[in-house]
Amino acid sequence: MSAPKILVFDSGVGGLSILAELRHTLPKCQLVFACDNAAFPYGTKPEINLIERVEMALSALIHRLDPDIIVVACNSASTLVLPRIRANFQRPIVGVVPAIKPAAMLSTSKCIGLLATPGTVQRPYTQKLIDDFASHCQVVAVGSAELVELAEQKLRGETPDNNALKTILAPFLAEPRLDTIVLACTHFPLLREELSKAAERHIKWVDSGAAIARRVLSLLGQLPDELPPQPHSLALFTAPQPAALVAGLKQYGCVETDVVEI
């Protein structure tokens, strides 16, 4: 048996936070990172355009890679397109969606924050997660496209501005009871340390990465012992990626890159 191939798909570098969790849990899988940077960002796109774009991008990537499992490592896309792409592409698809249930369970005060893209915050899918799992909580929601940009900049070697982070977090920090924040965009765990510092008080930060890795593991089942570890990944972009990203990609094991035109 050859190593299972897992496609990790996002609009930008956020997918790397999921790739890191998958590599940790599934070191023997062949992980391919694909980033639709030609259509970045997803979090502010009209829904109709985003649905079409994700379908088009995934169809081209499936044609090129023939992956065993697809991980849609993007909350903005998953909260919108999962039923449609599951119907259209005949292979297992795991979608990253806001970790509202674990956050509601973890919170002591039952006052939690939801930090996502403007798109994810507005989706009926997200509201349903709140209704189903956090109806007993006060939920403060913040949609920030700027934070996505700051995460992209960090991967290009720039230091995120602490004041900008404080301003983004202000609605959460105005609630003295709030003790838990859901990082409901895969870009945001890349800024966990900086967000933690900017908050200046103890917050439990919750993301979906580890749960996604466990889900993929359960889909794959036991892998043969003889498979060697796969520490490196191919990173595919839909437009030429900036040279400043090379070092950031290497930190996540992405040493080889290529462009897939869509």
Ligand code: DGL
């Ligand atoms: N990383 C993506 C998410 O999880 C979206 C970022 C964007 O393209 O706006 O929502």
